[in-house]
Amino acid sequence: MRILETIGFDLGHGETAVAKAIVESIEPPQMLEINNKKNQITALGWHPKLGYLVGEQALIQAGVTQLSISFKQKPNHDPNYKKTISTFLATYYQKLQESKQIEGEESSYFYIGCPSGWSMSDRQAYQKLLQEVGIPHLNVIPESRAAFMQAKEAGKLEYEKLLASVLIVDIGSSTTDFTLVKSLHEIPLDFGSNTLGASLIDKAIFARTLDKHEQKPLLEKVFQEYPHHQARCELACRKAKEDYFSNEQLYNDPQSFARGFESINEQIYFIPQVNKLMMEEILHQPLPELGNKSWIQAFHDAVSEAKTKLQQLETIPKLVLMTGGASRMKFTHQICQQMFPEPESQLRPDPEPERCIALGLARVGRWDLRAAAFQQEVNQLLDSQKLTELISRHIPELVELLTQPLAENLIDHAVRPGVKDWQKNKIRTLADLETSMKNRAEEWLKGNVAQQIINNQCIRWFNNKIQPDLAAVTDPICRKFQIPRSSLRFEDSIEPAFVNPELRIGDAILADTVAFIVNVVIGGGTVASIITLILTGHLTWPIALVYGASVMAAGMELNRKTVQETIKKNIDIPSWIRSSLMNDQKIADMCVQIKPELENVFREQLTNNQAAFEQLTQKVEQGLQKALSMKVQEAVILIQ
Known part of the structure; x- marks a missing residue:
């Protein structure tokens, strides 16, 4: 059974959210619901009759005897941790x-996020633990990648920024991660032990509330005997914190408070409350988990360290993308803006940080599957004989495109000036003329002008013959994966900023082609054949008729070959006869007459050299394969 959907599972320390993307569609992923809510508190409860409960249900259901919250952490050997996190995922599934809401089994592929600061071994251990749940297809990827993909696909990242540098700041409940995405490659900025999570603020509110509670000793005893009550009270502190940062202006007044509420029993209540003054004290108090730094100081230092690491990489991020539920805290925006000021860097807080990672994970999963399938289809094309057949079919047309300009230019740059030099007595014999024309022809063919002419004709051949046939086999692939046809074409780039110089057909393929043509024309005897044609057909016999065979070869048996050789090697014709025999008009007429003959020589020489053209076909094919492979690497970014 094939995979129909990808499930983005954002198992967060504080909250959990799930999204689904259909593999064969480019529609945005949809959030899924548990207990009629798209976001759930990461909580697992045990009820003697109802079994395991998750999210809000675990918190509000009467009779829950065990409750675990905020249990996401690096993989470890604690059996309780392993049981809690695997049971939570299994219950959700x-x-x-x-x-x-999901197909399940073999039809669903789960993508689960982890902090970017986790090492590869941590990620692998986490994936192995989660796979024990029994979900057939499951992959663990960094949450920063999901945040980047969500920003890209939701239209929050322009194409030029996709290829620039993006710093992702992911502020979660348990960690704060910094990831640099440069030219589409992720570079985690690892600061070692990362414990800077927003849940530390919850704990500080909890400790402050407990310390000032009039029944503190009793509460401490209750929490020790019934840990699930402490978990509920910590959640009340979290709700007070979230309420405060969602409505900061309301709580500037010393008499206004953001509150949480938890009832232990009918007589004991736990009511955390914060306002601006109290929150300032909490954010600036030293925390042992942060090496006795305050939360705000630790965050400032972390952003500063990220900036230092980026400077070491000689990188200024064009975009600072903030995500994670705790990124709603406005002071984190201010610190990031101070460290990365405009206009060099733009700050982009995600408008829905609590859903961003789940949606992004679903997108990443779909992208992975579709990108792999796209690359496989192109590879099948490259491995087939289609390119070879396509190129071979059009080789005769390349020969036709080359014959006329080569013939014309060799006449202009080798034949005409050579004969004129002979006419003016600058060249003694026709043998010397032969050497002169050969040198001129080779010099011209090796020069920039000749190579540019060949280059232009090859480009014309590629654009008019190869490209349309190539598009006929690549366009269906692009349509299937719903990306622009230009993605695998060569006449257009995907975006101006995406143009890779190595993809230019002149650079990728034609350099070898030009060198090949020049080599065939010179080394294959084409020049020699042309010169022989000129000497025998247009100069030798007219000279013999004018000059007199008896003078040239007294006592010799006259035949065409001996006369030609004698004239070529021995006769230094006087200048007055040369100008009469071959005046300017006759030279011009001769050049016109020999043009079709030269074209035939070129045509025959090039066409008959099948072995060489097989090499050319191979070179063009290799160039196309390389260029298409590079096109694929840049085109996959357009897949949704």
Whole structure:
């Protein structure tokens, strides 16, 4: 059974969200619901009759005897951790299947996020742990990649920024991760132990509330005996924090408070509350988890360290993309803006950070599958004989395109000036004329002008003959994956900024082609054949008739060959006869007459050299394969 959908599973330390993307569609992913909500508190509860409950249901259901919250962390050997996180995922998976929101089994591919700061071994251990749940297809990828993909596909990143440098700041409940995306490649900025998460603020509010509670000793005893009550109270602190940062202006007044609420029993209540003054104290108090730095100082130092690492890489991010639920805290925007000021860097907080990663994970999964299928289709084309057949079919047309300009230019640059020099007595014998014309022809063929002419004709051949046939086999691939046809064509680039000099047909293929043509014309005897044609057909016999055979070869048996050789090697014709025999008009007439003959020589020489043209076909094919492979690498960015 083939994979029909990708499931983006954002198992966060504080909240969990799930999204689904259809593999064969480019429609945006859709958020899925558990307990009729698109975002759930990351909570797992045990009820003696109802079994395992997740999210809000675990918090509000009466009779829950065990409750775990905020349990996402690096893989470790703690059996309770392993059981909690695998049970949470298994319960979520079961509920998604029961509600018919996912196909499940072999048809669904789960993409689960992890902090970018986790090492590859951490990621692999986490994936191995989650695979024990029994989900057939599951992959763990960095959450920063999901954030980048969501920003790209949701239209928040312009194409020029995709190829520039983007710094992703992911502020989660347990960690804050910095990832540089440069030319589409991710570079995690690893600062070692990363414990800078927003849940530390929740804990500080909890400690402050407990410390000032009039029944503190009793509460401490309750929390020790019934840990799920402490978990509920910590969630109340989190809600107070989120309420505060969502409506900061409301709580500037010392008499206004953002509150949470948790009832232990009918007599004991836990009511955390914060306003601006209290939150300032909390954000600036030293925290042992951060080496006795305050949260705000630790975040400032982390952003500063990220900037230093970027400077070491000689990189200024064009865009600072902020994501993670805690990125709603406005002071984090201000610190990032101070460190990366405009206009060099633009700050882009995600408008829906609580959904960004889930949507991005679903997009990444779909992109991975579609990009792999796209590359496979192009590779099948490259591995087939289609390119060879396509090029071979049009080789005769390349010969035709080359014969006329080569003949015309050899007449202008070798034949005409050579004969004129002979006419003016600058060249003694026709043998010397032969040497002169050969040298002139070779010099011209090796020069820039000749190579440019050949280059232009080859480009014309490629554009008019090869490209249309090539497009006929690449366009269906582009249509299938819903990307522009120009993605695998050579006449247009995907975007002006995407033009890669190596993809230019003149650079990628024609350099070898030009060198090949020059070599065939010179080394294959074409020049020698042309000169023989001129000497025998247009000069030798007229000279013999005018000059007299008896003078040239007394006592010799007259035949065409001996007369030609004698005239070529021995006769230094006086200048007055030369100007009469071959005046300017006769030279011009001769050049007109020999043009079709020269074209035939070129045509025959090039056409008959099949072995050489097989080499040319191979070179053009190799060039096309290389250019198409590079096109594919740049075209995959357009796949959704």
